[in-house]
Amino acid sequence: xxxxxxxxxxxxxxxxxxxxxxxxxxxxxxxxxxxxxxxxxxxxxxxxxxxxxxxxxxxxxxxxxxxxxxxxxxxxxxxxxxxxxxxxxxxxxxxxxxxxxxxxxxxxxxxxxxxxxxxxxxxxxxxxxxxxxxxxxxxxxxxxxxxxxxxxxxxxxxx
Numbered sequence: 001x002x003x004x005x006x007x008x009x010x011x012x013x014x015x016x017x018x019x020x021x022x023x024x025x026x027x028x029x030x031x032x033x034x035x036x037x038x039x040x041x042x043x044x045x046x047x048x049x050x051x052x053x054x055x056x057x058x059x060x061x062x063x064x065x066x067x068x069x070x071x072x073x074x075x076x077x078x079x080x081x082x083x084x085x086x087x088x089x090x091x092x093x094x095x096x097x098x099x100x101x102x103x104x105x106x107x108x109x110x111x112x113x114x115x116x117x118x119x120x121x122x123x124x125x126x127x128x129x130x131x132x133x134x135x136x137x138x139x140x141x142x143x144x145x146x147x148x149x150x151x152x153x154x155x156x157x158x159x
Contacts, residue, residue: 024070024071025067025069026070027062027067027070027118029118029119031116031140032064032070034061034063035060035063036110036111036112039056042054042055042056044075053077054077058075058076058109059073062116085139089114091141092141093112094114094142095112114142115141115143116136116140117137119135120134121135
């Protein structure tokens with residue numbers, strides 16, 4: 001039964017269906033919290049801009065509050081040309097502090113949370129019609145902790 005819970009099951013020709021699937025929101029451009037829901041190791045075959053290299057394929061849920069959640073696939077390329085993007089991601093989820101060296105803890109990615117800037121990607125669908133989807137344009141560092149008010153040893157009017 002555990003296998004079916006994790007992978008689903010194939011339908012028979014006469015089975016009933018009813019699950020409409022998740023509601024996908026197209027969130028407006030802005031900054032949002034996110035959660036990494038899945039991590040896969042993959043290989044990038046290369047392009048005109050980047051040679052072949054290892055790639056982390058992330059499934060990310062971007063939390064839009066009352067606007068709903070957006071589901072984004074994001075790829076992290078393991079190459080010196082994209083090192084700054086890797087550092088920004090790991091800083092965002094709290095595995096790295098700005099300027100420090102890091103050996104990524106890949107096994108801790110699922111469930112990791114951070115902040116990102118979400119944009120809207122416009123594209124042409126296979127049928128020739130225009131389409132839009134959300135894309136992560138930047139990973140943001142965690143907010144600075146708020147400083148506690150300075151403690152004082154005197155009370156106003158105590159002199």
